Structures are given as C-alpha cells and as structure tokens.
Amino acid sequence: MKRACVYFIALFFAVSLDAKSVKQYQNEIEKENKSLHELKKALEEKRTEKEYCLLEEKRIRSEVARIEQELARLAKQKDALRRDINKAQKNLAYSEKALKLADMEKNQWQAVLEKEADLWFRANHGFQKMFTNPVAGKLRLYALSQKKTYRDNAEEKETESKIALERWQNAKATLLNLKKKQEQTARERENIKGEKQGLLKTTIGRRIVAEDEIKKITDSARDLERVIGNLEKKKKQTEAETAARKVFREKKNLLPWPVQGEIITRFGKNKHPELATYVISNGIKIRTAPLAAINAVSGGEVIFSGEFRAYGLMVILDHGGGFYSIYGQLGETSLEEGQKPKAGEAVGRMGNSGEQALYFEIRSAGKPEDPTTWLIHNEISERSSK
Structure with a gap:
C-alpha cells in the first residue's frame, strides 16, 4: 500500500x-x-x-x-x-x-x-x-x-x-x-x-x-x-496555477489556525532539548489537547494521506498555485487522496494519550515558509511568541 x-x-x-x-x-x-x-x-x-x-x-x-x-x-x-x-x-x-x-x-x-x-x-x-x-x-x-x-x-x-x-x-x-x-x-x-x-x-x-x-x-x-x-x-x-497562487497569496495573515494550542517548536533553527545542537524545522509544532480536531486552514485537495517516516500519520492538502499545507503527527484521519475538504473542515484528530502536538507546514513552490506569517494573529499566537 x-x-x-x-x-x-x-x-x-x-x-x-x-x-x-x-x-x-x-x-x-x-x-x-x-x-x-x-x-x-x-x-x-x-x-x-x-x-x-x-x-x-x-x-x-x-x-x-x-x-x-x-x-x-x-x-x-x-x-x-x-x-x-x-x-x-x-x-x-x-x-x-x-x-x-x-x-x-x-x-x-x-x-x-x-x-x-x-x-x-x-x-x-x-x-x-x-x-x-x-x-x-x-x-x-x-x-x-x-x-x-x-x-x-x-x-x-x-x-x-x-x-x-x-x-x-x-x-x-x-x-x-x-x-x-x-x-x-x-x-x-x-x-x-x-x-x-x-x-x-x-x-x-x-x-x-x-x-x-x-x-x-x-x-x-x-x-x-x-x-x-x-x-x-x-x-x-498549468497556467491556472498562477492565478491560484495570487488568490492564495491574498490570504496571508488571514488563514485560521488548524487547532487551538501553543507553539512549542518554531519555524527555522531550534535547539534540540536532548542533542545539544540545532535542528532545522520546516514547520511549527502546536501543543494541543488529546483528541483535538484538526481543521483545514483553506480549501484544497488531498494529495497524500498516510504514515510518512518521522511525520507519523500525515495529510497534505494542495491549495493550488504551488501552495500546500501539511498536517503531521495526527492520531487519526478519514480523508483519502482526491477528497476536497473546505476551509475549517476536519482533516483529522490528535491521539488520545500523552502530550499531543500537531506538526504544521505551509509550502510555497516547494519551499517551506513560516506558518505564523500566514495564520491570523490572535491571542494564541501572541502568547506563543512570548
């Protein structure tokens, strides 16, 4: 499979x-x-x-x-x-x-x-x-x-x-x-x-x-x-991607958060708590509650749904224009490739035991971008930045 x-x-x-x-x-x-x-x-x-x-x-x-x-x-x-x-x-x-x-x-x-x-x-x-x-x-x-x-x-x-x-x-x-x-x-x-x-x-x-x-x-x-x-x-x-890219670009700083929680790993260089060195993170980790619902930040098509190495159970949404959102470390998902969830609809849920943290990425033309520059600023993002 x-x-x-x-x-x-x-x-x-x-x-x-x-x-x-x-x-x-x-x-x-x-x-x-x-x-x-x-x-x-x-x-x-x-x-x-x-x-x-x-x-x-x-x-x-x-x-x-x-x-x-x-x-x-x-x-x-x-x-x-x-x-x-x-x-x-x-x-x-x-x-x-x-x-x-x-x-x-x-x-x-x-x-x-x-x-x-x-x-x-x-x-x-x-x-x-x-x-x-x-x-x-x-x-x-x-x-x-x-x-x-x-x-x-x-x-x-x-x-x-x-x-x-x-x-x-x-x-x-x-x-x-x-x-x-x-x-x-x-x-x-x-x-x-x-x-x-x-x-x-x-x-x-x-x-x-x-x-x-x-x-x-x-x-x-x-x-x-x-x-x-x-x-x-x-x-x-396809040339249609150019138009789709422009549409998605206009959503910068306006995308809803995929889940309520606190950022515990930020985009870019982070100091590993056990290895005494720095590792590069292409996304962010959001600590959240067990069984928390994970929602799509924008409408798109599921192009990958399944286990993928260290990212665990992962879903990738294609939003057009070369933009993708990635949801990793899920506990469960019912989405399959080809499905098209809308913004705010469920992508999956977190696990039900231990500390739960969603791994979230946004990619543009294959390049990872800081998700916090895309998500709408709110009380959670302000608290996580402190």
Missing part, C-alpha cells in the same frame, strides 16, 4: 519540461541546497559531539583501567597485611608464653631463695651464729647469692617479655588499623569504578542516540523534500 502511494505521488507530480517550470525547478534546487547546507552544518556539529563522546569514552576507560590497577595493588597490600598480622599474632602468642614462663621461673627462684635463707638462719641459730664458721658462712652466702642471681635473671626475662609483648600488641593494633584503612580505600575505589562505568554507559548511549536521531532527521527531511519537489513539479504544468 505504501509503495503504491509513493508511486502515485511520483506519477501525479511528474516533471514539467516547459521553460518556466525548469527555471522554477532550478530555483528550488538552489533553495534546497541552502537547506542542505544547514543540515550539513547540523550534521557536522553532531559529528563533533560524536568525537567528543568517543574521547570521553577513551578517557573514562583509561580511568577505569587505572582504578582496576589500583585495586589490584590494594589486594596485594591486603595479602601482605594479612601475613604481617598473622606473624604479629604468632609473636604475640610467643611473647605471652615467654612472659608466663619468666614469671613462673622468677616466682620459683624467689620461693627457693626465701626458703633456703630461712633454713640457713635456723641452722645457724640466729644471725650471730653465722660468724662462728667463716668458711661455711661464706659458702652459704655464695649459694644464696647464686640463687638471687637466678631470680634476678628470671625477673629480667620477665621484663623483656613484657616489653616484647607490648611491642607486638602495638604492632598488631597498627596493622589492624592499616588493614581497616586499606579496606575503606578499596571500597571507595570500587564505588568510583562503578560511577565511572555508569558514566561510560551513559556516554555511549548518548552517542548512539545522537547518531540515530541525526539519521532519522536527515532521512525524513530528504524524503519529504523529494515528495514536495515532485508535487510541485506537476502543479507547475
């Missing part, structure tokens, strides 16, 4: 070979070249954005790789810390055992020393008896001195063990603190890595969406220009 419609349009608007049509067609080519230049400019801007996205992707991938290297280094540090902590734990256990043994040894020698000293004094009947046998007294004193030395050595071992125990306790605490900080750093790097990967995904998505949108806009504009060009060629064959 679609192929049949396109074939019919091409056949109906076949090229006229008379001198006047050729001249007008050449003018149209020059005008379209100007529009093509604007599109190429917009495409160049999008290519620049694409290159920027590619550089961002490369930069983010590099940052993610650097973070992964740092995480690998932190993992090695974690293993080393775990080994150091185990070593400190073993040394701590050894120090605790050495302290316990040194304390036991000191206590044992202290008990022996006290017991022998007591026996010695009893065996010699008191302090003065110690001097009756000088040799025996010296030997006993020497033996006591030796045991005291053993006790003192054991006490020194106990002191050294306490120092070693404290040192390994401090070392373990320090290592555990380092391990805690290292784990916190690793968590932070993992979070940053996740953020970077999310940003990378967004950047890639932005580039893909931009490329897809540019293709759709380019294809839609090119195909519509082809359709309007073919329509214009056919209509320029």
Whole structure:
C-alpha cells in the first residue's frame, strides 16, 4: 500500500519540461541546497559531539583501567597485611608464653631463695651464729647469692617479655588499623569504578542516540523534500496555477489556525532539548489537547494521506498555485487522496494519550515558509511568541 502511494505521488507530480517550470525547478534546487547546507552544518556539529563522546569514552576507560590497577595493588597490600598480622599474632602468642614462663621461673627462684635463707638462719641459730664458721658462712652466702642471681635473671626475662609483648600488641593494633584503612580505600575505589562505568554507559548511549536521531532527521527531511519537489513539479504544468497562487497569496495573515494550542517548536533553527545542537524545522509544532480536531486552514485537495517516516500519520492538502499545507503527527484521519475538504473542515484528530502536538507546514513552490506569517494573529499566537 505504501509503495503504491509513493508511486502515485511520483506519477501525479511528474516533471514539467516547459521553460518556466525548469527555471522554477532550478530555483528550488538552489533553495534546497541552502537547506542542505544547514543540515550539513547540523550534521557536522553532531559529528563533533560524536568525537567528543568517543574521547570521553577513551578517557573514562583509561580511568577505569587505572582504578582496576589500583585495586589490584590494594589486594596485594591486603595479602601482605594479612601475613604481617598473622606473624604479629604468632609473636604475640610467643611473647605471652615467654612472659608466663619468666614469671613462673622468677616466682620459683624467689620461693627457693626465701626458703633456703630461712633454713640457713635456723641452722645457724640466729644471725650471730653465722660468724662462728667463716668458711661455711661464706659458702652459704655464695649459694644464696647464686640463687638471687637466678631470680634476678628470671625477673629480667620477665621484663623483656613484657616489653616484647607490648611491642607486638602495638604492632598488631597498627596493622589492624592499616588493614581497616586499606579496606575503606578499596571500597571507595570500587564505588568510583562503578560511577565511572555508569558514566561510560551513559556516554555511549548518548552517542548512539545522537547518531540515530541525526539519521532519522536527515532521512525524513530528504524524503519529504523529494515528495514536495515532485508535487510541485506537476502543479507547475498549468497556467491556472498562477492565478491560484495570487488568490492564495491574498490570504496571508488571514488563514485560521488548524487547532487551538501553543507553539512549542518554531519555524527555522531550534535547539534540540536532548542533542545539544540545532535542528532545522520546516514547520511549527502546536501543543494541543488529546483528541483535538484538526481543521483545514483553506480549501484544497488531498494529495497524500498516510504514515510518512518521522511525520507519523500525515495529510497534505494542495491549495493550488504551488501552495500546500501539511498536517503531521495526527492520531487519526478519514480523508483519502482526491477528497476536497473546505476551509475549517476536519482533516483529522490528535491521539488520545500523552502530550499531543500537531506538526504544521505551509509550502510555497516547494519551499517551506513560516506558518505564523500566514495564520491570523490572535491571542494564541501572541502568547506563543512570548
């Protein structure tokens, strides 16, 4: 069905070979070249954005790789810390055992020393008896001195063990603190890595969406220009078009609005809200209510009615004299090619869900013109211009 419609349009608007049509067609080519230049400019801007996205992707991938290297280094540090902590734990256990043994040894020698000293004094009947046998007294004193030395050595071992125990306790605490900080750093790097990967995904998505949108806009504009060009060629064959053109020209600033609403996209260059670039609009978009009736701005003949690329469900009216009005993004229409609605009669209706916006164009000799210069000025147009 679609192929049949396109074939019919091409056949109906076949090229006229008379001198006047050729001249007008050449003018149209020059005008379209100007529009093509604007599109190429917009495409160049999008290519620049694409290159920027590619550089961002490369930069983010590099940052993610650097973070992964740092995480690998932190993992090695974690293993080393775990080994150091185990070593400190073993040394701590050894120090605790050495302290316990040194304390036991000191206590044992202290008990022996006290017991022998007591026996010695009893065996010699008191302090003065110690001097009756000088040799025996010296030997006993020497033996006591030796045991005291053993006790003192054991006490020194106990002191050294306490120092070693404290040192390994401090070392373990320090290592555990380092391990805690290292784990916190690793968590932070993992979070940053996740953020970077999310940003990378967004950047890639932005580039893909931009490329897809540019293709759709380019294809839609090119195909519509082809359709309007073919329509214009056919209509320029008759001399009656000149008179019809004059009649329609007199309607400038007097055409009724196709629907009540607010202009949200103006004719010409508009900044795309998502692509961060400018796109050329050959018409206007009028935000309106769901199921709003769309009316013909002037009497004419339906030369196209159906789905057409990004314009959705579309109706084209030929008003004669090379003038056309285009109604796009309709929700429904009952018009068929060949029908001739009058001014104010229904062209179709908008959809019934979500935000609804009519796409509206006026073409003269294949060239898009600002519809607001044709429509009658009223409260809506004044509000939309603010």
